[in-house]
Amino acid sequence: xxxxxxxxxxxxxxxxxxxxxxxxxxxxxxxxxxxxxxxxxxxxxxxxxxxxxxxxxxxxxxxxxxxxxxxxxxxxxxxxxxxxxxxxxxxxxxxxxxxxxxxxxxxxxxxxxxxxxxxxxxxxxxxxxxxxxxxxxxxxxxxxxxxxxxxxxxxxxxxxxxxxxxxxxxxxxxxxxxxxxxxxxxxxxxxxxxxxxxxxxxxxxxxxxxxxxxxxxxxxxxxxxxxxxxxxxxxxxxxxxxxxxxxxxxxxxxxxxxxxxxxxxxxxxxxxxxxxxxxxxxxxxxxxxxxxxxxxxxxxxxxxxxxxxxxxxxxxxxxxxxxxxxxxxxxxxxxxxxxxxxxxxxxxxxxxxxxxxxxxxxxxxxxxxxxxxxxxxxxxxxxxxxxxxxxxxxxxxxxxxxxxxxxxxxxxxxxxx
Amino acid sequence: xxxxxxxxxxxxxxxxxxxxxxxxxxxxxxxxxxxxxxxxxxxxxxxxxxxxxxxxxxxxxxxxxxxxxxxxxxxxxxxxxxxxxxxxxxxxxxxxxxxxxxxxxxxxxxxxxxxxxxxxxxxxxxxxxxxxxxxxxxxxxxxxxxxxxxxxxxxxxxxxxxxxxxxxxxxxxxxxxxxxxxxxxxxxxxxxxxxxxxxxxxxxxxxxxxxxxxxxxxxxxxxxxxxxxxxxxxxxxxxxxxxxxxxxxxxxxxxxxxxxxxxxxxxxxxxxxxxxxxxxxxxxxxxxxxxxxxxxxxxxxxxxxxxxxxxxxxxxxxxxxxxxxxxxxxxxxxxxxxxxxxxxxxxxxxxxxxxxxxxxxxxxxxxxxxxxxxxxxxxxxxxxxxxxxxxxxxxxxxxxxxxxxxxxxxxx
Numbered sequence: 001x002x003x004x005x006x007x008x009x010x011x012x013x014x015x016x017x018x019x020x021x022x023x024x025x026x027x028x029x030x031x032x033x034x035x036x037x038x039x040x041x042x043x044x045x046x047x048x049x050x051x052x053x054x055x056x057x058x059x060x061x062x063x064x065x066x067x068x069x070x071x072x073x074x075x076x077x078x079x080x081x082x083x084x085x086x087x088x089x090x091x092x093x094x095x096x097x098x099x100x101x102x103x104x105x106x107x108x109x110x111x112x113x114x115x116x117x118x119x120x121x122x123x124x125x126x127x128x129x130x131x132x133x134x135x136x137x138x139x140x141x142x143x144x145x146x147x148x149x150x151x152x153x154x155x156x157x158x159x160x161x162x163x164x165x166x167x168x169x170x171x172x173x174x175x176x177x178x179x180x181x182x183x184x185x186x187x188x189x190x191x192x193x194x195x196x197x198x199x200x201x202x203x204x205x206x207x208x209x210x211x212x213x214x215x216x217x218x219x220x221x222x223x224x225x226x227x228x229x230x231x232x233x234x235x236x237x238x239x240x241x242x243x244x245x246x247x248x249x250x251x252x253x254x255x256x257x258x259x260x261x262x263x264x265x266x267x268x269x270x271x272x273x274x275x276x277x278x279x280x281x282x283x284x285x286x287x288x289x290x291x292x293x294x295x296x297x298x299x300x301x302x303x304x305x306x307x308x309x310x311x312x313x314x315x316x317x318x319x320x321x322x323x324x325x326x327x328x329x330x331x332x333x334x335x336x337x338x339x340x341x342x343x344x345x346x347x348x349x350x351x352x353x354x355x356x357x358x359x360x361x362x363x364x365x366x367x368x369x370x371x372x373x374x375x376x377x378x379x380x381x382x383x384x385x386x387x388x389x390x391x392x393x394x395x396x397x398x399x400x401x402x403x404x405x406x407x408x409x410x411x412x413x414x415x416x417x
Numbered sequence: 418x419x420x421x422x423x424x425x426x427x428x429x430x431x432x433x434x435x436x437x438x439x440x441x442x443x444x445x446x447x448x449x450x451x452x453x454x455x456x457x458x459x460x461x462x463x464x465x466x467x468x469x470x471x472x473x474x475x476x477x478x479x480x481x482x483x484x485x486x487x488x489x490x491x492x493x494x495x496x497x498x499x500x501x502x503x504x505x506x507x508x509x510x511x512x513x514x515x516x517x518x519x520x521x522x523x524x525x526x527x528x529x530x531x532x533x534x535x536x537x538x539x540x541x542x543x544x545x546x547x548x549x550x551x552x553x554x555x556x557x558x559x560x561x562x563x564x565x566x567x568x569x570x571x572x573x574x575x576x577x578x579x580x581x582x583x584x585x586x587x588x589x590x591x592x593x594x595x596x597x598x599x600x601x602x603x604x605x606x607x608x609x610x611x612x613x614x615x616x617x618x619x620x621x622x623x624x625x626x627x628x629x630x631x632x633x634x635x636x637x638x639x640x641x642x643x644x645x646x647x648x649x650x651x652x653x654x655x656x657x658x659x660x661x662x663x664x665x666x667x668x669x670x671x672x673x674x675x676x677x678x679x680x681x682x683x684x685x686x687x688x689x690x691x692x693x694x695x696x697x698x699x700x701x702x703x704x705x706x707x708x709x710x711x712x713x714x715x716x717x718x719x720x721x722x723x724x725x726x727x728x729x730x731x732x733x734x735x736x737x738x739x740x741x742x743x744x745x746x747x748x749x750x751x752x753x754x755x756x757x758x759x760x761x762x763x764x765x766x767x768x769x770x771x772x773x774x775x776x777x778x779x780x781x782x783x784x785x786x787x788x789x790x791x792x793x794x795x796x797x798x799x800x801x802x803x804x805x806x807x808x809x810x811x812x813x814x815x816x817x818x819x820x821x822x823x824x825x826x827x828x829x
Binding site: 076077078082085086089090091093094220223225315316318320 | 508509510519521522523524546551554555557616618619620644645648652
């Protein structure tokens with residue numbers, strides 16, 4: 001029966017698609033949040049193609065780190081903060097959780113700053129849109145409607161393809177861009193403070209500490225087991241590659257438009273929107289605003305709740321949206337305060353929105369080695385991971401990332417002034 | 418008797434009978450085979466490796482541990498599976514709080530030291546899951562002992578007495594040695610067990626379902642989220658899974674098996690008793706969202722010429738779920754459904770009353786009636802049970818109100 005056959009193959013195709021769009025792919029999309037878009041844009045505007053060398057090692061590192069988080073989730077069935085608590089005790093967990101809350105708070109501020117900057121393009125006042133957005137995010141998650149909205153966010157993430165198209169239409173110097181991607185970095189960079197912090201910010205926004213907690217929790221939540229892990233691994237790898245391809249094109253698009261025209265800084269969102277001009281002409285700002293708004297709202301819906309979960313699970317407080325407020329007070333308060341205070345900071349008059357979105361990504365990069373060290377110790381624990389413990393290659397990549405990030409942070413601190 | 422926290426004892430210096438420092442406490446062990454709460458021994462890190470300090474040699478316990486014997490009497494420590502190590506197995510781990518009916522994380526362990534003759538007896542009293550234990554763990558060694566005590570006294574304790582603690586252990590062999598049988602958990606209401614199990618990591622879930630009584634496991638499993646149900650059943654051996662599925666309501670069992678892969682459900686059906694297998698197989702053939710998919714084949718039906726006393730006998734020998742008991746169905750010639758008698762009427766009528774006198778016209782539906790029509794019938798006739806009849810008007814099963822509530826809630 002031919003009709004039945006075609007129905008089956010159609011179903012199989014959908015199943016395949018859904019299998020690929022798992023936790024890894026969602027995390028990858030959230031990765032390109034407000035901080036990500038502005039950091040990559042700034043990188044292209046300020047440094048042209050010169051930072052493209054970073055993308056290949058960064059992708060390898062991202063894949064290794066995310067794969068570690070996903071594997072830990074599948075093998076142990078526990079979240080990252082649970083494992084840190086069980087293996088390293090209360091005091092260290094407390095320290096990590098405080099650091100996580102502080103860094104993630106910065107990221108929440110960045111997401112709301114993203115919402116403010118995107119709607120600034122329509123001259124909508126942040127004093128109205130940010131509180132409204134904060135309330136929408138809060139209610140979306142607490143009311144449990146987030147699950148159904150997630151697919152809309154994901155679909156709207158197709159906006160990133162605009163950057164790829166814009167990059168293509170901007171007629172960048174392909175040869176120079178390709179060469180810059182595979183060449184080794186100039187040694188002079190290590191004496192340049194703004195170059196160093198930009199590298200830290202790019203790494204920090206791409207391999208954000210909070211994403212590791214979020215990804216591992218999603219893998220656990222989805223109930224992926226060690227046996228089914230093979231499929232999830234591909235989900236993670238493809239997600240990482242997608243993230244970095246988009247990042248590469250954002251940098252190239254900005255380099256070919258802003259940097260090439262001597263426009264070496266991004267003061268507000270309308271500057272960053274110029275990168276989409278080759279695609280959308282005078283409507284570039286519309287496209288940019290929509291994309292940035294979606295990305296910011298998407299991440300703002302995930303970040304506070306995933307932080308509240310991670311902290312409460314690690315420190316042993318009641319958590320979960322199925323609990324009532326008085327049953328899990330710490331969980332709900334932490335969640336609410338992160339949103340209210342995060343949105344509140346953005347309301348400060350004359351707050352440099354772009355700078356906030358950039359500097360929080362630098363903070364991500366500085367904190368990354370701390371989280372990575374814990375992840376490395378855990379994934380190398382054979383009692384915990386059994387045969388799924390880290391291979392040598394993974395260890396080399398991940399430890400190198402730790403070392404490089406520490407060295408970069410120290411260098412950046414030294415070159416300041 | 419005096420209280421001492423595990424976190425205070427860990428790392429405490431140990432002085433033997435001579436008064437000199439011999440090492441530091443590394444672990445504290447209970448041997449559940451010998452005594453469920455008493456500490457069997459302390460493991461002490463000495464300059465000469467790890468040594469076992471038997472609890473019978475303890476003179477006092479606190480910031481300093483004093484012993485009545487000499488360090489030279491302590492045996493060398495060798496790892497053993499049969500003991501519970503408080504730091505490794507309990508501190509920072511998740512346990513089941515049987516009294517509070519939830520999964521909690523251990524911040525500290527409270528021990529009781531009572532002087533008996535010339536030594537002290539050390540035993541586990543409770544686990545600390547509150548802020549007090551957390552603050553102690555956080556501040557220990559950073560603030561002076563008296564400041565800490567003053568601070569901790571201000572914080573109300575949140576402890577779970579040891580008898581309400583169910584430990585989690587994923588290794589089956591070790592579970593036997595440590596006598597972990599999830600005793601407290603098994604006594605809870607199946608819905609509470611289900612809630613707790615949903616909060617556990619997969620390996621711990623599996624360990625609970627491997628251990629607890631099949632009947633309890635079956636009732637709890639019925640209450641668990643279908644997605645989690647599937648992952649639990651897939652993780653179990655097929656014969657253990659079959660034992661549990663047999664005890665489930667046939668309709669719930671059929672729903673569950675319908676969600677499994679064909680191979681897994683086939684393996685489980687293979688292991689089941691023939692009678693149960695036949696019932697479940699029949700139910701599996703109906704669509705899940707029809708009356709037949711919702712119904713159970715365990716019900717009470719007797720001939721319409723019987724009396725109340727016969728109905729009571731039928732109720733006594735009925736082995737299905739309680740929900741199915743509220744209506745006694747009557748069948749007439751060639752097993753046609755002719756009446757329904759509510760349980761209440763049976764309870765208040767003399768034993769000799771013919772059931773026909775108590776009977777009400779039965780409300781029934783066809784096997785292929787969709788979910789929302791089933792719900793509408795329950796609503797319209799205020800039903801507790803609904804009969805499902807075949808084309809010859811013979812009873813094939815009944816739907817109970819609890820299944821309808823579940824169905825309505827899941828549709829949201």
